[in-house]
Amino acid sequence: MIYLDYAATTPISEKALNVYIEVSRKAFGNSNSLHDVGESAKALLEGSRELLASLIGGDARGIYFTSGGSESNVLAIQSLLNGVQPQKKHIISTMIEHSSIHTYLTFLQTKGYEVTFLLPDEKGSIDLESIKLALREDTGLVSIQHASGELGTIQNLQEIGELLLQHGILLHSDCVQSFGKVAIDVKAFNIAALSFSSHKVYGPKGVGAVYLNPSVYWTPTIPGTTHESGFRPGTVNIPGAASFATAAKEIYDNMENEHARIYQLRTYLFEKLSAYQNELTILNNENQLPHIIGMTINGIEGQYTMLECNRYGLAISTGSACQVGMQKPSRSLLALGMKPDQAKQYIRISLGKQTTMDHMDQLSTVLKDLISKN
Template identity: 55%
Template sequence: MIYLDYAATTPMCEEAIAAYAEAAAVYFGNENSLHDIGTKAKQLLTLCRRELAAMINGETEGVYFTSGGTEANMLAIRSLIAARRHKGNHLITTEIEHASLYHLFQQLETEGYAVTYLPVDRFGRIHLADLERAITPQTILASIQHANSEIGTIQPLADIGRLLRAHGILFHSDCVQTFAKIQLDVKAMAIDSVSISAHKVYGPKGVGAVYIDPHLHWKPVFPGTTHESGFRPGTVNVPGIAAFITAAKRLYGRMESEQTRLEQLRRRLLDAIAAKQLPVTVEGHPDCRLAHIIGLIVNGLDGQLVMLECNRAGIAISTGSACQVGLQAPSRTMIAVGKTPEEAKQFVRVSLGMATTEIEIDQLVSTLEQLIRTRRGAWTR
């Protein structure tokens, strides 16, 4: 099977598997325990915090480990706004956030918060002018993703961060798709809080992290919690975290060379589609986007059909975010960038990874060509 759905999840790398096994055998203690075995686990956890903080130019004290990106988003937002509820009730986000955040903000609206959902242009980018206009004296936090998981468009975080900081508004960013793939610097980008996930960087599922500037005050979602400095309940998954950081460091260390390789594979795919004159439209920003996420509309064919036929041919792609699978509504991202519901349902996502090869790209193009010819007939070249 050719796997081209790395934006949904990645396989654990061998180094992460080995790190998990070693940590589970040697550092099995509860890091809250006061005996030497617990202390040993706590020391490993502290090292992991330090290494994660270094990768985002943050501070060790600001790292809190979670069960994944969704929990990271929820706890970060709720912890920060709970501490500032007395200052206002207005929140800002975008129309194309990950489902975990989009649904969270919808829930917050039922709890007395006012939420502005910023529009995006046809490439999936917000306009700073729209963000500035949305700010009110009651605005306490904005949450804007680093990059979209369906089309890969990257938001101008540094510009957003400077604008929000000038107005005294907290800035959270969902960086699940970008961490260890492109540069993330919380200080240079003026980001107060980020969420990341292990299984997008060849680590285990069920592990993630939040970074909150340690100079900021937050209020625990679960009062009385003792783990992670009160940030979340539950015994800390030390082996999973060790595997997470091992995988992240491996990917981070080859970030530049891997992005160059992925850009070449992306270009090979798009050049082949153009050369064969396939009726396929590329979505997302032409320049400000992740190399490995390629959003496509196969004109005239339902995305679900394209995905299933590719699967039949032994190629795994998706129809968008895995967290939205099973919903009847078309992609929110596609609707937000101006597509009709019918066009949005023709969307598929191809996402590349460390094991992707040129041969696999060529096989995908051949499969798409055959599918289009079969379903739509030959077209005039």
């Protein structure tokens, strides 16, 4: 099977897997225990914290380990809201956020918060002017993802962060898709908090992290928690944290070269499909993660395309969720202005470390065959 769904998850790297196994054997202690076994585990945990912080230009005191990106998003948002003035009940976000954020912000609306969900342009970019217009005296938090896992569009966090800094408003960003793919500088972005995840960067599943700027005031979601300085309850997954840090260092060390290689693969696929411009609509934005390629094939539902690709040994995904066996158009795609029928035609191809030119040849052959039969 040729795997082309790296935006969903990535296979764990050999180095990260070996670290996970070794740490599980030798550093199994609870990092809160005061004996030597616990102290050994704590030292390894703090080293992992420092390494991750260094990759984003942050302070190790701001790294808190979680179970993954979704939990990171929820805990970061709620912890920041707990720390802002109680009258600041207005939140700004977008209609193209990950479901963990959109669902949680919708829940917060039932708890007295008011949320403004901004619409992107047709390529998925959030206009700075729309954020300016949405700002209010009672705005306490803005949560905007760095890059969309569905569309690949990268938002200008530095520009957004500078605007919010002028107004004294906190910025949270879901960086799950962008971490390890493009440079992140928490100081330049003026970020109060960001979320990221291990399994998107060839680390183990079930591990994530939040960076909370140590200068920003926040309070725990669950009072009385002792682990992770009160940010999250539960014994910390030391093997997962060490493996996550290892995988992240690997991907950062080769980020520039891999970015260029993936861009070549993307360009090559576009060239192979160039004769089918009338049948294909490809989302291609200059501010886009190169490894995510979104497209629609006119007249063919994305789920059918995905199943046909699977039949020929290619693993891709659709841009829509399936609930109770019924395909529904994606919220993000509808926000771009797509009609429901067009949104249902969307497929997402995402490239990674094992992707080759030969894989692009095979994919283009299958897609061309589908188009010719339509």
